[in-house]
Amino acid sequence: MTHDSTRDPVAHHFPPAPRGPFKDVPGAQWRNWHWQLQHRVREVADLDALGFPLTADERRAAEATRSEFRVAITPYYAGLMDPDDPGCPVRLQALPRMGETEADSWDLVDPLAEERDMPVPGITHRYPDRVLFYISPDCAVFCRHCTRKRKVSDPATAANDDQIRGGIEYVRRHPEVRDVIVSGGDPLAFSDDRLEWILRDVRAIPHVEIIRVGTRVPVTMPHRITPETAAMLGRYHPLFVNTHFNHPKECTREAYEACRNLAEAGIPLGNPLVLLRGVNDDAEVVKRTNQLLLMMRVRPYYIYLCDLARGNRHFRTTYEKGLEIMRALRGWTSGLAVPYLVIDAPGGGGKVPILPNYVEERDDEKVVVRNFRGTRHVYYEPVDVKKS
Ligand code: SF4
Structure with missing residues (x-):
């Protein structure tokens, strides 16, 4: 070719x-x-x-x-x-x-407490305006660091048609839900027809403003994203796809073409990366991954510290390592390649951003900051605005 x-x-x-x-x-x-x-x-x-x-x-x-x-x-x-x-x-x-x-005493089967906030099977409704919709336990590859290994890979957790209808009905009855995150498992483990049935019904709900699809197939089985599949997803705009690249090795020509198909269907793409010990707990690895993602039209979205799912102990790295990586990104590469570093707080606390501290001094009139190269700069604040 x-x-x-x-x-x-x-x-x-x-x-x-x-x-x-x-x-x-x-x-x-x-x-x-x-x-x-x-x-x-x-x-x-x-x-x-x-x-x-x-x-x-x-x-x-x-x-x-x-x-x-x-x-x-x-x-x-x-x-x-x-x-x-x-x-x-x-x-x-x-x-x-x-x-x-191996497990530590603080390891959890359901680290994000998704089952606790589940009003109907398959729907996690924790935040005011959005829900997570679990539709399939299957994935192209079962990632060893999966946060939902309590049910992903287990066919017994598959959502049957009634459960899926029940989830859609829940969204329909809750006008405060403006954002539906279709997830699993991997929604792209479904056929196009089955996935389209769900997307069509969700999109038909007037108060649903955006739909997000979480899928790792661009990484693990990129041929799944055919132009036809991308076009099908594009019929339900505004629809966003979040994928999950963790390393430059995963950024192949095939993955590039999968993301291109999605982008050409008008789908904004984001990438939550998980920091995994031995895989990508290295600033240069994360930086290059994010640079490659931008060329694939995928915006780096979050960097997660690996959560406390039981069985993930050997993948976890430290908070300090996360900060070190963020310091090595900010200023040293495009701002677009610098996502938020977050802890998805155990027990369902939600995503908490962690930022390196660049502020060195603060008084009534100014903020003194130190930039990525270590040089000091003064920012004077307006004198006629009340400080909190
Ligand atoms: S693709 Fe996602 S849901 Fe499936 S095993 Fe990997 S991390 Fe878990």
């Missing part, structure tokens, strides 16, 4: 994904998302047969975590895993490790 540099002047920053053990799969199959879903790695030991050497820790963890959180890895995402590097950032997100079996 010839690269159209007029249409895609930055595409050369995005190399095609390596296919690893799947290099002999014919292109038409590889690009077919149904094939990708059907051929997911569901048993870690199956990687042996594909010539992918597992570590002793990965083997033990596969058994130890079997009943807690299943394994699913698309061939596409498996192709991004480095067989020779157990510390590969994609591998760490996809393969279980024994760290998942």
Whole structure:
């Protein structure tokens, strides 16, 4: 295929994904998302047969975590895993490790208390004007750091048609809800027809102003975002898509094209990134991820400190590391690449921003700030405005 540099002047920053053990799969199959879903790695030991050497820790963890959180890895995402590097950032997100079996006393099954604020099954209504609508436990890849591992991957938590109708009815009866976040699991695990049924009914509610769809398929199975799917989503504007890239390795040509399809359907894209120890707890890694995302027309939206979900202990890093990364972003790269660092407060406290302190002094007439290079600057305030 010839690269159209007029249409895609930055595409050369995005190399095609390596296919690893799947290099002999014919292109038409590889690009077919149904094939990708059907051929997911569901048993870690199956990687042996594909010539992918597992570590002793990965083997033990596969058994130890079997009943807690299943394994699913698309061939596409498996192709991004480095067989020779157990510390590969994609591998760490996809393969279980024994760290998942360790827990601190403060670890929680439902760290954000989503089940507590659930007036009807599948709807979390905590904030005044918006709801989270859980529609599917399935995802292309089950991320080992998932915050909802208490139910994601468990088919028993699937929402049947009645439950989904009940969720839509709840929104219809609550005129204060102006923002519906359709999530899971991954809503794009549904067929276009099934997802469109939900979006159409939600969009038909007059007081719903915006719809958001949370999906990781641009990262884990980008072929899912066909132009037709993007056009379907675009029929329900204003509709926003939040995806979840965590590392530059995930920013492939295929991911770029998936995001391009969404952007060309007029869909604003955002990216919450989760700081994960060993994966991206490094300022240069986060900076480059965010720069690549901007070229993909995805706005970095939040950086989360990894929450207190049970089984995530080994992924967590410190508050200080988060601040260090924020200091390394602000001023050193485009402001668009500098999102909020937040703690999603355990127990349902909501997102609390954490900011490095750039204010050095404050008195009745001025604020003294220190900028990203460490130089001091004085900002004088108006004298005729009452200070609080
Ligand atoms: S795609 Fe999202 S919901 Fe699914 S396993 Fe990954 S983090 Fe969890």
